[in-house]
Amino acid sequence: MKHRIGIVGCGGIANQKHFPALKNAADRVELVAFCDLIRERAENAAKEFGAPDAKIYVDYHELLKDESIEIVYVLTPNVAHCPISVAAFEAGKHVLCEKPMAASVEDAEKMMEAWKKSGKMFTIGYQNRFRADSQTMKRMCDDGEMGEIYYAQAHALRRRGVPTWGVFTDKSQQGGGPLIDIGTHSLDLTLWLMDNYEPASVTGVTFDKLGKTLQPKDQGNFLGTWDPDTYEVEDAAFGFVTMKDGSLITLDATWILNSTEERCASSYLCGTKAGAELTGVGGSNNQKLYLNKVMGGKQVKIDVDTSAGGVDFFDGDSAEPKDLECKTWLDAIEGKGELVVKPEQAFVVTKILDAIYKSAETGKQIVF
Known part of the structure; x- marks a missing residue:
């Protein structure tokens, strides 16, 4: 049936x-x-x-x-x-x-x-949990290979990436801009990898310097031009999240920023045994997993290739993240x-995002 x-x-x-x-x-x-x-x-x-x-x-x-x-x-x-x-x-x-x-x-x-x-x-x-690099990193974290993860960076950084369809720049429909749109993915990934869902306090800052002022000829947006007169959300948002166990997460989420790099759906983790970075930029061919650890007395950076097959003519489960998300559901x-994305976990993501917006609006730290 x-x-x-x-x-x-x-x-x-x-x-x-x-x-x-x-x-x-x-x-x-x-x-x-x-x-x-x-x-x-x-x-x-x-x-x-x-x-x-x-x-x-x-x-x-x-x-x-x-x-x-x-x-x-x-x-x-x-x-x-x-x-x-x-x-x-x-x-x-x-x-x-x-x-x-x-x-x-x-x-x-x-x-x-x-x-x-x-x-x-x-x-x-939250389909980014189903990427091959994310799944590999999660297993490593759960197996203790990172040690205690006490510092993390959640990146959702676009230099110019304003969605120009739908209602993305309409605050009354979306509730916010890049923080709630793409920052939510990076934060979700980071909390999930750390297996830490107990925030203690949040400080947030948002900027609206460019979206409401840049005219089409000055935008350089790869998704097409937007209308500055109807742009109602932030250009960029930054969060400083302290967890109850003392660990720290920093979060950046931008659609418009004069930055020299881009990192989307990316997470950078620092543990007591090793460090790791999920680059997350672009499609599956551009997503990289890097490890930082000491080997043979030297600090090394390892490029983890998650596409390597186990035996001849077999590359393992090659399903796209959206298909794995659907199958798991x-x-x-x-x-x-079991569900991979549990409601209790997603609730904490919204709790933190909401606190970043409230902190930015009031200029005060939000304490849970």
Whole structure:
């Protein structure tokens, strides 16, 4: 029996990640309902990815009335994550919600409460955990090869990378800019690798020097020009996160910064036995894992090649992160494995991001 899935939000992340992954899992799932405020987008998605009798909605409440739908994907702008997810739990559905969990910690708390009452499965779309380099680094951390990790850097640094589609620069829809959009991935990776989800205090700073002032001829944005008159979010955000055990995480998240380098979905870890860096820049061919340790009395930097095969003609599990994310989610629902991205973990990510914004706004340290 295939899982019957309803989709709420048929925009970029649905088409770029979730629809292709679900199509590759066609032997396990059936997409039976599509909802979007722009009806044409839902119709197009249904034609390409849906079951023959897939239904179209513009109101997610109507989709949730279908008792045959078992799983709901919430793939909307950030501020809509909370009301849709809460309603889905109340309707008795499993929920996969795109990152971040919510636009505010208050909304995230409502989602956690609804999930716990529902008894259903819940995960957040942090697909960078499923990269080959991330998986390798996680195993090394869990095996103690890094020792105690007491300092980390979470990087989501773009020199010019403003998304020029959708509502990314609309604060009322997204809740923020690069921090909540891409900083969330780097922070999630870093917390997960450290296996540390107990922040003690947060200090944050945001800047809006360029997004609201740079004219098209001066932007140099590889994703096309943006309108400075409708740019409502930060250019860059920086966080200083002290954990209860005394360890420290620094976080940078930028769409626009006059920097000489770029690091996206990147994490740099320093432990008592070794150090490591997940570069995370660009596609899978550009993602690198480097180790720093002492060997033969010398400090060395090791380039870890995670693509090396184990035997002739076999390269191991070569699935894309989006496919592994989908498989892990379905396996967990079927009782065949554990979730990799747990709600409690994603909640802490939102808690820290929210604190960085509040600290930047008030000029004060946020203490938990």
